[in-house]
Amino acid sequence: MTEAKPILHSIAGSRSFRVLWLLCELGVDVDLQPYQITDGSLQQDAFKVLSPARRVPALEIDGITLIESGATVQYLCETRMGHSLMPAVGDPERAEWLQWIHYSETLGVAIQNLNMQHLFLPDPAMRSIPVMGIETKRLAIALKALEARLADGRDFLLASGFSSADVMMGFTVTAASHYVHFDAFPRLVAYQDRLAERPAYRQAQQMEGPQQFYTRDFYELPQG
Numbered sequence: 001m002t003e004a005k006p007i008l009h010s011i012a013g014s015r016s017f018r019v020l021w022l023l024c025e026l027g028v029d030v031d032l033q034p035y036q037i038t039d040g041s042l043q044q045d046a047f048k049v050l051s052p053a054r055r056v057p058a059l060e061i062d063g064i065t066l067i068e069s070g071a072t073v074q075y076l077c078e079t080r081m082g083h084s085l086m087p088a089v090g091d092p093e094r095a096e097w098l099q100w101i102h103y104s105e106t107l108g109v110a111i112q113n114l115n116m117q118h119l120f121l122p123d124p125a126m127r128s129i130p131v132m133g134i135e136t137k138r139l140a141i142a143l144k145a146l147e148a149r150l151a152d153g154r155d156f157l158l159a160s161g162f163s164s165a166d167v168m169m170g171f172t173v174t175a176a177s178h179y180v181h182f183d184a185f186p187r188l189v190a191y192q193d194r195l196a197e198r199p200a201y202r203q204a205q206q207m208e209g210p211q212q213f214y215t216r217d218f219y220e221l222p223q224g
């Protein structure tokens, strides 16, 4: 019996990029089902059945649908063999790998809050400039910890080399650069460049098309 091709429900420039990039790293063929963040397409009944929180990514694979990017990345690493993108249970790097996989959501949630304030509120008068300031500082502090992680000359989050933790983090660091100046984070700048050079990263970008979130390179805090 031939296996059904996975379907990735995605928005260009969103967390679904993590899953698409990993599928490309693993050489798994996938069909993309694209949505947009503001056109109501996430509210369609058929999508709500797949993703009750109405979020992407949602990956239909192996007869199930996965709706959390970190869990999806772990599942793919555990079920697709012949790669070195995840330290096995018992490996000394396993705990660190788990930590960085999930730490990417410490960044992700802050970015999501800033996206809401900067990009998606229907009226700028609804913004809270103090909240935007606090969230930007919290994001910068979370990035500082990552900069420190790369301080001992390592190219990737794990000493053993590139892993799926970098897939989770790479997209997120790039999104963060729209809100936090990276002058103080030279290692993160080099890290982003290193990740973006990977053939699978470029393949995923090409498949996904232009990101749908940011129309500027940088969003300054509004003056209050």
Ligand SMILES: N[C@@H](CCC(=O)N[C@@H](CS)C(=O)NCC(=O)O)C(=O)O
Pocket: 011, 014, 015, 016, 037, 042, 054, 055, 056, 057, 067, 068, 069, 070, 105
């Ligand atoms: N923790 C979830 C978060 C998923 C999530 O919030 N995705 C965003 C895109 S990055 C989304 O679908 N937002 C749509 C909305 O909030 O309406 C994951 O990592 O998969």
